Structures are given as C-alpha cells and as structure tokens.
Amino acid sequence: MFFTDQAKAMSRYFALVDCNNFYASCERVFNPKLEKKPVVVLSNNDGCVIARSNEAKAIGIPMGEPLFKVKALIRSKDVKVFSANFTLYGDMSRRVMEVLADHCADLEVYSIDEAFMELRFYHQSANSLVAWAEKLRATVYQWTGIPVSVGIGATKTLAKLANHVAKKRTRTGVYAIRTDDPLLHEITIGEVWGIGRRYEARLRQVGVNTVRELQCIEEGWMRQEFGVVGLRLLKEIKGEVCLLLEDPVTARKHTMVSRSFADDLYELAEIQRRLALYATRLGEKLRHYRQAAGVLTIYLWVNKHRNRRRDGRTCFARSVNLPIATNNTNHLISWSAVVAKALFEAGTNYKKAGIMASELVPENLSQGNLFQDHRAHERDNRVMKLVDELNQKMGQSTVYFAACGERPSIPLRQDYKSVNFTTNWQELLEIWG
DNA sequence: TCTGGGGTCCTAGGACCC
DNA sequence: TCTGGGGTCCTAGGACCC
DSSP states (O other): OOOOHHHHHHTEEEEEEEETTHHHHHHHHTOGGGTTSOEEEEOGGGOBEEEEOHHHHHTTOOTTOBHHHHHHHHHHTTOEEEEOOHHHHHHHHHHHHHHHHHHOSSEEEEETTEEEEEEESSOSSHHHHHHHHHHHHHHHHHHHSOOEEEEEESSHHHHHHHHHHHHHHOSSSEEEOOTTOGGGGTSBGGGSTTOOHHHHHHHHHTTOOBHHHHHTSOHHHHHHHHHHHHHHHHHHHTTOOOOOOOOHHHHOOOEEEEEEEEEEEOOHHHHHHHHHHHHHHHHHHHHHTTEEEEEEEEEEEEOGGGOOOSSOOOEEEEEEEEEEEEOOHHHHHHHHHHHHHHHOOTTOOEEEEEEEEEEEEEGGGOOOOTTOOHHHHHHHHHHHHHHHHHHHHHOTTSSOOGGGOSSOOOOOOOTTBOOOTTTOGGGOOOOOO
16 A cells, blocks of 8 residues: 555545434334334333434424323324334344444444444545445445435534435435535534534524534634533534544443333332342443443432422432442442432432443453452352343343342333334244235 | 433532642 | 632533434
C-alpha cells in the first residue's frame, strides 16, 4: 500500500446504519397483516409508546406518550398495539448486526438498532459509496426483513445527520452529506445529534437556526456556553473528527438493571426480593461481558406523580465498595439487600428500584485480597457458569437464588405481547399451507 | 386508574482530610 | 466579630442520546 497519510485521511468516512422504526419493524417481520397499518410498541408495564410505524407517526401519536393519553386515537384509527418484546428485538438486532459485520470490519454497535462503520480505502468517490450502501441496505432487508437507512459523512455527527436526511428526504434510504452541502441551509439545529431542547433554545436565542449557521459559530463561544461537549459537537459538524469508533464492551463504565414496579411498594422485604432478581440479571450481564464490579449502587425511586414525601425527593442512592470485585450473583444479592436496608424509609411509596455496577474490571483481573479463599472462589465461579448454561438452555430462571422468592420473574404488565418467534422453540411461527 | 429502561458526560455542594 | 486553601470522594441533578 502506498497511500500517503493525507490520502488516508481523505478517504476516511463514517457511515451510520439505523433500522427504521425498529421495534415496529420487528413485529411486522412475523406478522405481514401489519403491513401499511399503524403499529406502536409500548415500554415495560405498557407505560408509554416507544416505537411507531410511519403510519402511526402520520396519525399523530407522539414518541414517549403515556398509553392512556392515546387510547382514544388508537381505538378510532385501529392502531395495532404491542407490549415490548425485547427478547425478540434483541435477537433481530443480533441478526442485523451480523450482516453489517460481514460487510465492514470496523463496526461499532451503538444501540439496539444502530451501528457506526468506519469506511477506509474501500471507495474513492461519494457515488461509489452510495452504491455500496444501497447494496448493503438491500442485503440487510433480504436476509432479515428489517428496513434500514444509511447516512455517510466525514464524522460520526455528519453521518448521523446524513442518516436523518436519508430517512426524511430520500426514497433510497441512503444519503452522503458533505460539509458544504446546500441542504445544511435548510436543516434546523434541533435535528443535530447532541442538540437537545435546552441547547436548541439557547442557540436560537442568539439567532442560530440552521446547521449552516451553526457551522459559523465561534469555537470559543461554543466552549464557554456548552463546555467541551459543545465544542466537540461544533468541530464534528464542521467535518473535524473528534469521535472515533468505540468498543462498547471495554468502553462501558456502568451496567445497570432497573425496573418500575407495576404498583407502588412499601415493604423492605418485597423491595429486597425484587432487587435480588435485578441482581441476578446484573450478574448475568457482567458475566456475559466477562467483567466484575468494584462498586455496587442501589437506587430507590419514589413515585414522582404521587410523591407523599414532605421534602419532595424522588431518588435515593447509596454505593458500596466491594471488598473484591465480583460478578457472582450470590454476592451481588447479599450486598443489594444490605444497601437497600440502609436506604429504605418506612412509609414511603417506592415506584422503581435499580442496581448498578461500576468500577468495572475484566473478571480475570479482579483483585483478590490476602484473606480470600481461592478454592471457594473457584468453586463459586464454576457454580455461576453452570447456572448460566442451564438458564440459557432451559429458559430464564430455571435455576435461581432463593432470595428472589418463589418462581421469580420480573412482574410486568404486558397486555399486548407478541411471541418469541426466534428464540423459543415453543413459540416458533406456524405457517399453514 | 394508567407516565420505560438503559447509557454518557459534566457540574455543584457537602463531608472529610491535610 | 473574626474563621485558609486545596484535594478527594460521594451524592444529586441536569444535559444529552437511544
């Protein structure tokens, strides 16, 4: 290879592949009757709308809206409603990401429905890039049934913006954006990745409305107003690479499991039981990523819509430094019970609890201490491995700790759930010929 | 009646230490 | 009445993202 450094820099692009209306699309793959129909997917406990098909967007169902506020609309327009089926979505996501990984080695799975790619030396012109992306898009659709959009740009932020354009303004679902693209005069700042409601309001105050105007802002002002985050955003939108691909496994600093309760809870013992279950999931996650937690934090949230506390506080948290970094479910459960007891106040209506692992270290580097019984440690690890294997093969919570209570599963309201077409032999899609 | 569950990064204030 | 300065750690909260 005889590329100069400059030539290398010039031929580097980022692409963002984003699944269209991902959860709604997953439901559609296994239920063709949903084609052309408005479809929405609900959060845990059937609380809010978290995904909408284009048809559902068109009839005015907002993102994040509580279900009870759109019930009338749902009835009158015959909207198809689904409880979140994260097992299905997770499996479909894995399939999509596998196809992407086949096409590009430099891949960062950014979220369940999005991935960044770094494209180097692959293509010379924007035209050939677009052709490549269109082919990729067709392949993903053919192999998984999921429609995706592809945005291409000089930085991750521009790729993200290009993806937005691809979704809103193209028929092909692919767009490559340039830093001097005429469209930047039309695109408003609120559409930029990293500009939320507050930032948008402040920028509009000083007369900045379009991306083109944003590009002309002085870097010093941006730094002063929005800190290092804002400065980075500005540089990225001007085409200067600040954000690189990340490895989500090593880059992750916390891992958390939290859930709202279907009803408010008042009893410490019941909260400890729920936390034992969350700790079980947390342990599974940590072991999956081969990490161990150095610090454990327990969160308790008070129902903010019906807060009975005089001081109005809604969030309580307490951390504990673990004597030895661990991913052993047994240890996580014991500590969660201890910390929860310290946090708990009688007479408070708790709506949600969570457990977070931080100070994560690779599990084989976990620092033992002098008093640790190594044989017991080894034995515990073998037990956890066995438990994971059994639960993977036989289904979640086949084997569990007694602290979770009898027949444990996180109790959720799920009135509209589809089945696990791809991950459960009992729930395979049946086709009648 | 009914309002998700993950993450990241940054900042501010209090406790505590030297 | 007057009442250091600097550092770290912890907790809380706010901004953003999906």
